[in-house]
Amino acid sequence: MTMLVKICGISDVAGLEAVRAAGAEMCGLVFFPPSPRALTPAQAAALSAAMPGGPQRVGLFVDPADALIETVLAALHLDMIQLHGEETPARCAEIREKFGRPVMKALGIASAADLDALAAYAPAVDCFLLDAKAPPGAPLPGGNAAPFDWTLTAGRSIPRPWLLAGGLTPENVAQAIAASGAPGVDVSSGVEAARGVKDPARIAAFVAAAKAA
Secondary structure (H helix, E strand, O other), rough: OOOOEEEEOOHHHHHHHHHHOOOOOOOEEHHHHHHOOOOOOOHHHHHHHHHHOEEEEEEEEEEOOHHHHHHHHHHHOOOOOEEEOOOHHHHHHHHHHOOOOOEEEEEEEEHHHHHHHHHHHHHHOHHHHHEEEEOOOOOOOOOOOOOOHHHHHHOOOOOOOEEEOOOOOOOOHHHHHHHHHEEEEEEHHHHHHEEOOEHHHHHHHHHHHHHHO
C-alpha cells in the first residue's frame, strides 16, 4: 500500500514545486486568516494556476461559512475540503453534499477516548486527519508542532482512511508510522525553515522518509 503524504500550508510556488518534485500526493492550502500560512482566494488561485496538475489541492477551513467556501471554489479548483474546527458530523455532511467535494475532518487527539468520536463522523466524511489536540489557549487548531501518543491508534480500527498529523518531522516520521500504523501522514511546521516558510530540502526528506517507512 502506498503511503499517502500531504504537505500542508503551502504558500508560494517554490513550496508547491517542492511538493510535486518530492512526490507527495496532496498539498494543503490554508484559508484561515489567523494562520501564518493563510492565503486569500486570489493568492491561492494564482499559486495553483502557476503550476497546474498534481498534487491534489486540499483547502483547509476552520468552521467556515458557506460564503467563504463558495468564494474559494469560484477562484480555484479544490480536490478536497479539510475541516479543522468544531464542525459537527451534520455540518460536515452538509458541506460535502452542498459543494460536491470529498471532506477530510481533522480531529484533535489526546487520549484513547478522543478516538470514540470517529464513529459519529464516519458517515459524514471521506477521511480523517488525526492531529494532536491543541493545547488550551492555543491560537491555532493545528500546526502547533506537537505530537500525540502515536500508539493510541496502533491496532485500532479507524472507520475511514486517515492521515497522522502533529509534530511530524523528517527525523521522526518513520518512527511515527511504525508506532501508529498510519496509512498516511500530514506535515506543516515540521518542514519549514521559518514559521510559515517551507524548506524544499525538508519537504524532500520528509516525503522520502515517509515513503520508505
